[in-house]
Amino acid sequence: MNVEPTSPQASGTHVAATQPGKGKKTRATKATKVGTTRSAGRGRKKTTDHAEIERMAAAVAESREVVRHDMVATAAYFLAEKRGFEPGHELEDWLAAEAQIMSAQLSKLATQADVP
Helix, strand or coil, X not given: CCCCCCCHHHHCCCECCCCCCCCCCCECCCCCCCCCCCCCCCCCCCCCCHHHHXXXXXXXXXXXXXXXXXXXXXXXXXXXXXXXXCCCCXXXXXXXXXXXXXXXXXXXXXXXXXCC
16 A cells, blocks of 8 residues: 655655745755754764763773783782792782783883884
8 A cells, every 4th residue: 555645754855944035945955864864064073072082081091990900910810829829928919910911011012113
């Protein structure tokens, strides 16, 4: 059963508003699909305000810190395991693990900087 559209929006066309003083409706030169909008800034990317950028940067930094903490914890565990989990050396294991992770991260950055 074919049903004719009853409104310009249902037919997928856009009807321009009446211009003041003319009293005549005109059809837009290009039709738009129902549910879509055209913006005056077409082709421009949405700008992000400074507060949003700071929020995103903080979230990324927090995520990286969590990953780094987990890496250090894992390395400290393996150092303690090598020692037989002898108590009283937790801080030493943690600091040694931090040094290992930092060294690995710095050498990775150095090799990335050498790549053209």
